[in-house]
Amino acid sequence: MYSSTKLVACVLIVAQLLGAIQCGVYDNTDSWLLSDKSKAFPENAVLGGYDSYGYENFVGRVLYSSSILPARVRAETGYATYNTDSIANQVTSYELLLSNETVSYDWVRSFDGFRERNAVSVGTSAANERVYVCRGRTDGGIFIGTLYLAQKVCFIRYENLPMRQLSKYEVLVRKHTPAAFTPFEVLVNELNNTQ
Numbered sequence: 001m002y003s004s005t006k007l008v009a010c011v012l013i014v015a016q017l018l019g020a021i022q023c024g025v026y027d028n029t030d031s032w033l034l035s036d037k038s039k040a041f042p043e044n045a046v047l048g049g050y051d052s053y054g055y056e057n058f059v060g061r062v063l064y065s066s067s068i069l070p071a072r073v074r075a076e077t078g079y080a081t082y083n084t085d086s087i088a089n090q091v092t093s094y095e096l097l098l099s100n101e102t103v104s105y106d107w108v109r110s111f112d113g114f115r116e117r118n119a120v121s122v123g124t125s126a127a128n129e130r131v132y133v134c135r136g137r138t139d140g141g142i143f144i145g146t147l148y149l150a151q152k153v154c155f156i157r158y159e160n161l162p163m164r165q166l167s168k169y170e171v172l173v174r175k176h177t178p179a180a181f182t183p184f185e186v187l188v189n190e191l192n193n194t195q
């Protein structure tokens with residue numbers, strides 16, 4: 001019987017031999033702001049859920065071990081945590097997802113690694129697959145988690161709680177809003193009023 005450490009080491013060696021280990025690449029489709037607790041929290045950060053203590057968690061991303069991963073960030077304290085499909089960790093510096101007048105974000109119900117239209121990808125993993133942002137209700141909160149489509153579950157591991165693997169979850173998707181339309185008459189009236 002091999003110990004799990006040995007198994008992991010073997011998997012890494014085999015992966016290296018095959019040249020499968022890649023560096024995570026950030027996805028630049030969306031706007032992300034590098035931040036930490038010393039910076040003012042942006043008003044247009046995207047809400048993702050709340051943790052067991054009732055703190056709201058906003059959507060962030062971090063680089064960990066050659067993978068770009070979703071993070072959950074508390075506005076009040078800048079406390080940020082994330083998880084892979086095995087480990088849970090915390091960081092002091094992270095990027096926050098921002099919405100604006102034309103792009104906003106929604107959560108849609110999904111399951112089994114189905115690829116949702118306009119799903120937000122944070123970047124790629126060490127295995128060079130896209131990493132998506134999911135969330136699910138567990139452990140007295142709604143937690144942002146990590147979705148690798150091939151693994152078909154939303155991985156959520158928070159602090160010392162056990163790893164959760166949800167096959168039903170929600171996925172973060174991008175929504176384009178057309179710029180506000182200003183009727184011609186309003187423009188003319190404003191012009192007349194200023195004369």
Ligand SMILES: *[C@@H]1O[C@H](CO)[C@@H](O)[C@H](O)[C@H]1NC(C)=O
Binds near residue numbers: 030031101103
């Ligand atoms: C809004 O965000 C999108 C996606 O990040 C970006 O492409 C676009 O330029 C932004 N629009 C404005 C008005 O800042």
